[in-house]
Amino acid sequence: MERFDNRRVLITGAGSGIGRATVHRILSEGGTVVGADVNEAGLAETAEQASERGAAERLTTLRIDVSDESSVRAGVASAVETLGGLDALVNAAGILRSAHTRQVSLDEWNRIIGVNLTGTFLMIRESLPALLESAHGVIVNFTSTSAFFAHPYMSAYAASKGGIMSMTHALAAEYAKQGLRVVAVAPGSISSDMTDGRGPGLPADADMSLFMKLAPAIGQGFASPDTVAGVVAMLASDDGAFITGTEVRIDGGTHA
Numbered sequence: 001m002e003r004f005d006n007r008r009v010l011i012t013g014a015g016s017g018i019g020r021a022t023v024h025r026i027l028s029e030g031g032t033v034v035g036a037d038v039n040e041a042g043l044a045e046t047a048e049q050a051s052e053r054g055a056a057e058r059l060t061t062l063r064i065d066v067s068d069e070s071s072v073r074a075g076v077a078s079a080v081e082t083l084g085g086l087d088a089l090v091n092a093a094g095i096l097r098s099a100h101t102r103q104v105s106l107d108e109w110n111r112i113i114g115v116n117l118t119g120t121f122l123m124i125r126e127s128l129p130a131l132l133e134s135a136h137g138v139i140v141n142f143t144s145t146s147a148f149f150a151h152p153y154m155s156a157y158a159a160s161k162g163g164i165m166s167m168t169h170a171l172a173a174e175y176a177k178q179g180l181r182v183v184a185v186a187p188g189s190i191s192s193d194m195t196d197g198r199g200p201g202l203p204a205d206a207d208m209s210l211f212m213k214l215a216p217a218i219g220q221g222f223a224s225p226d227t228v229a230g231v232v233a234m235l236a237s238d239d240g241a242f243i244t245g246t247e248v249r250i251d252g253g254t255h256a
């Protein structure tokens with residue numbers, strides 16, 4: 001008996017990094033998954049990897065732009081129909097843009113809030129009816145260590161992640177009596193497209209001394225997305241049955 005046998009899971013950000021690692025982790029524990037992302041090439045790679053692991057028949061990939069209301073409406077409806085219901089929603093989709101705050105345009109601010117915070121809200125709102133039908137309903141959101149601790153050049157990102165954390169607490173209280181749990185993970189120092197230089201990096205003239213204290217205390221540097229996927233799986237499974245309205249920090253002791 002696996003933890004996710006007969007569990008139906010919708011995961012955003014499934015085309016890369018932590019979302020992809022979570023897809024593989026939940027498939028490996030018997031779950032049936034719809035993996036959603038705006039990046040279709042990334043989704044194809046995730047599906048290819050699932051096929052190599054012999055789990056292709058339990059994974060469906062789907063293009064959803066979480067910042068677009070009509071895309072989320074259609075995508076969640078399609079996912080719920082494919083899965084025949086929904087037990088868990090994992091909101092891993094997100095973007096990081098770093099800049100001097102005095103140079104952040106309103107469009108850029110709105111884009112970061114739109115994907116990270118509003119995207120998480122839209123996915124939750126559209127998934128709630130199906131999640132409330134489940135006997136095991138759970139939402140796992142992605143906040144960040146930047147929501148709690150000072151991370152320079154990331155004020156919009158940090159604000160979006162702080163909003164996700166606050167929303168997680170409010171939702172947990174609102175739906176607890178209906179049996180729905182709402183939790184968050186707060187990763188930090190995890191190696192992915194977002195952090196390893198493949199995305200837009202820090203400003204060229206960034207003061208690197210501000211990052212001196214932002215290093216993991218354990219391990220050899222940034223950790224694998226698998227280290228977060230295992231915690232997400234615990235929280236989304238019945239092992240997390242008494243956990244709601246809180247977040248788990250996964251940062252190798254960067255902020256210990």
Ligand SMILES: NC(=O)c1ccc[n+]([C@@H]2O[C@H](COP(=O)([O-])OP(=O)(O)OC[C@H]3O[C@@H](n4cnc5c(N)ncnc54)[C@H](O)[C@@H]3O)[C@@H](O)[C@H]2O)c1
Pocket residue numbers: 012013014015016017018019036037038039042064065066067091092093094095096115119142143144145186187188189190191192193194195225
């Ligand atoms: N890597 C870290 O150290 C770290 C730290 C704190 C929080 N996080 C959070 O973890 C989550 C996963 O990030 P990651 O590190 O795996 O980064 P990543 O860039 O590898 O993955 C993010 C995924 O989200 C997708 N995405 C972006 N915009 C989207 C949209 N509008 N609609 C649908 N999908 C969209 C991207 O295509 C990508 O596949 C994010 O929410 C991120 O903010 C990561």
